[in-house]
Structures are given as structure tokens and as C-alpha cells.
Amino acid sequence: MTSEIVRLADRRAFLQRSAALGGLGLLGGCATTGKAALAVPGFRAPLALAPIKARADRIMNITVCLRPFRAAGPRLEGETVGDKLVVHNYGHGGSGWSLSWGSGLLAVKMALAGGERDIAVIGGGALGLAAATIAQRAGARVTIYAKDRLPEARSARATGIWSPDSRIALAGSVGAGFPAYWEEMARKSFRIHQQYLGLADRPVEWTERYILSDGASQLQAPPPMAFAHYESRISDLTPATEQLQPGQHPFPVARARRQSLPMFNIAAYGHILTNDFLLNGGRFEAMEFHTPADLAALKQKVVINCTGYGARALWKDESIVPVRGQIAWLIPQEEVTYGVYYRGVGTVSRHDGMAVQNSGADESYGYNDANEAPDRAEADAAVATIAALFQPRA
Numbered sequence: 001m002t003s004e005i006v007r008l009a010d011r012r013a014f015l016q017r018s019a020a021l022g023g024l025g026l027l028g029g030c031a032t033t034g035k036a037a038l039a040v041p042g043f044r045a046p047l048a049l050a051p052i053k054a055r056a057d058r059i060m061n062i063t064v065c066l067r068p069f070r071a072a073g074p075r076l077e078g079e080t081v082g083d084k085l086v087v088h089n090y091g092h093g094g095s096g097w098s099l100s101w102g103s104g105l106l107a108v109k110m111a112l113a114g115g116e117r118d119i120a121v122i123g124g125g126a127l128g129l130a131a132a133t134i135a136q137r138a139g140a141r142v143t144i145y146a147k148d149r150l151p152e153a154r155s156a157r158a159t160g161i162w163s164p165d166s167r168i169a170l171a172g173s174v175g176a177g178f179p180a181y182w183e184e185m186a187r188k189s190f191r192i193h194q195q196y197l198g199l200a201d202r203p204v205e206w207t208e209r210y211i212l213s214d215g216a217s218q219l220q221a222p223p224p225m226a227f228a229h230y231e232s233r234i235s236d237l238t239p240a241t242e243q244l245q246p247g248q249h250p251f252p253v254a255r256a257r258r259q260s261l262p263m264f265n266i267a268a269y270g271h272i273l274t275n276d277f278l279l280n281g282g283r284f285e286a287m288e289f290h291t292p293a294d295l296a297a298l299k300q301k302v303v304i305n306c307t308g309y310g311a312r313a314l315w316k317d318e319s320i321v322p323v324r325g326q327i328a329w330l331i332p333q334e335e336v337t338y339g340v341y342y343r344g345v346g347t348v349s350r351h352d353g354m355a356v357q358n359s360g361a362d363e364s365y366g367y368n369d370a371n372e373a374p375d376r377a378e379a380d381a382a383v384a385t386i387a388a389l390f391q392p393r394a
Helices: 002-023 034-039 096-112 126-137 178-194 231-237 266-279 292-297 308-314 376-390
Strands: 059-070 075-081 084-090 118-124 141-149 204-213 242-244 255-264 283-286 302-305 320-330 338-342 345-350 353-358
Touching: 059 308, 059 376, 075 096, 075 292, 084 096, 084 126, 084 292, 084 308, 096 118, 096 126, 096 178, 096 302, 118 126, 126 141, 126 266, 126 302, 141 266, 178 231, 178 255, 204 345, 308 320, 320 376, 338 376, 345 376, 353 376
Parallel strands: 084 302, 118 141, 118 302, 141 283, 204 338
Antiparallel strands: 059 320, 075 084, 204 255, 242 255, 320 353, 338 345, 345 353
């Protein structure tokens, strides 16, 4: 009798475990009934997105960045200045962080081709730190000379979204080989960025973004400037943008699309890159350059020039056109893990703040505007645009 009771108890426990496993969908051969059976085909979890607290009184900072746009694309070439080889690496428009590694690999290859192993890098932003890190990994001694380091450098004022072809060039101004050249930079950058996933402080992470439209009336006219776009060449790197149907999103709009993109938490990313550079023997020296002749003061014979928009004045390079971008920074919301783009305003939820940026109707917004003064009215208007998405429904 005792052994029979034990067998019954064991059988009862097995059935209880089996029921639990079946509820998790782990017993695929077992029949299920009711809601569980109906939920399996085409399963789609309901969206539960925390609302963005888009209020003007939550603005904690307003920053302005000048993107260094060149119609012909980034300048990546060598030039002899006195007794030095200068490798130029600037003019990436709105794609500096995104292309920093791929661009740096090309610049460092040119810098080390002659056998020099003591390298100077001018500029302490995204491009400078990436190039310096790559040169160190190749065995070079590196000194970064810069007026400003992160977080003071202009690179710190970027939104931090993967955007490798944002204002990268004009379609009619690039050479025939530029698209493939750009693709090489983008793919190499993407691969290295992914190596920073899963680290403490999450310098790089994947995020979802919702592109929202009020309907046909909101369709934009063709942009006045023919900026180059090559995202189709690297469409295999990121998931396809998904068109959402009514009921598949919580926003009060007619149309919604969802995309997944890498995001750079620039404060954390810059901190890690800076610390790694120093731990590997790198040195920073505060120095400001006014003319190319100032490079004569450097002991290094090879210089990688990563001065971004600063190259316009330093090299008298009038091909660099400023594209103004302003961000209103709201108090961080850790519970918000997504971004939106609506009526020309985009948000990015980072751990150091919620970025709200007025991008305008098209990419020409801010073109040839070198004003770096914050505009509070513009910030308030951008925040109000996003606030309209989260008003209580009647």
C-alpha cells in the first residue's frame, strides 16, 4: 500500500510539472485548449510602453552641435605639411559616431604605412578617440592633442543613434567609388560597435524607434537637397522596419512603423574609450591649433587630423558646411526604452537624459547655420510636439 501511495504521489507531481511545462509551450505534442491554444499562432504580445514625460519643466539642458558636412563626403587622404605626414579624417556630417571605427581603420592604415610607430592625433572627439584606439591596437604610441576632450568636445552633443549615412554627402557630388567606400566604413564600424554590447554602463545597446505619421496630409515634399542615402547597401545589418497596424501601437496617429537600431550612450561610451586609451599608455595634451604651421611644434612625424568642424578654420576648408542641430535634454526616464519620430521631432532615451531634437521636415534643416547658441523657444516647441502623443484620451 505504501509503495502504491508513493507511485500515486509521483504521478501527481509529474502531471503537475507537465501542466506547468505545457503552459510554457514546452510540451509541443500535447493538446491545449482555450486561450492558450488560440494565442500560439501569430503570437504578438500587447505593447506596454511607458509614456514619455514630455514637459518643458523637465528640460535640464539644451545643447547645440554643428555637424561637419562635406558635399563630397568625408575627407580621408594624406597630405605633407613641412616634414610631417597629415592624414585627414574629418567631414562626416551627422555620421561621426556611426562611422568612427571604419573611418579610423582607413586613416590608421595610411598613417602607419611608412613604418612610423609614434603617432599624433588631433581632436579628442568620436573620430579622434576611435583612430587613437585603433593605432594603439596596431602597436603605435599615441598622443591626442586637443583643445577639448569629452564631454566638452562637440561629439558629446550628438543624439547617439546609429545613422551612418546621415548628411554624409550629396548624391551628385561623390565619386563613382564612394558608395562602396562608405559601405566598407559602415560595415567595419558596425562590427566593432557590437563588441561593446553587454558591458557595464551599456555604452552600446539596441533600441526600438517608432516613426509616426498623422496620415496622407503629413507626407513630406521631396527634400530641397539631394543628400546621398546608402542604407539599402547594409540593410542586412539591422531588422527590417515593420509597418504596424491599428491596435499594434498605443500612439494616436494614423500610421506607425517600428525599427530596431543600435544606440550609443555617449557619456558612457566616451568614458570607456577615454579610460581604455589611457590604460593602454595613451596621453592627452591640451593644445589648440590655429594654422597647419602649428603642427611643427609636435615631435611626431605622422599626424591624424580628426578635428571635425574645427577643420574648417584650421585648414581653411570651405568645403565644410555647418549643419546646426539642437537637443533639449529631459530628465532621464529609465522606464522608457524606446524612441519616437513625429512631425520632424525625434527622441532618444539614454541613461544620461532623454534627447528631444527638432530635425525639421527634411535633412536640410539647420544647413549652413553656424549659430551654436541654445534656442529655448525651439526646445519648448520640440517638447510640446512629443507631448501631444501622450495626452490622455477622452
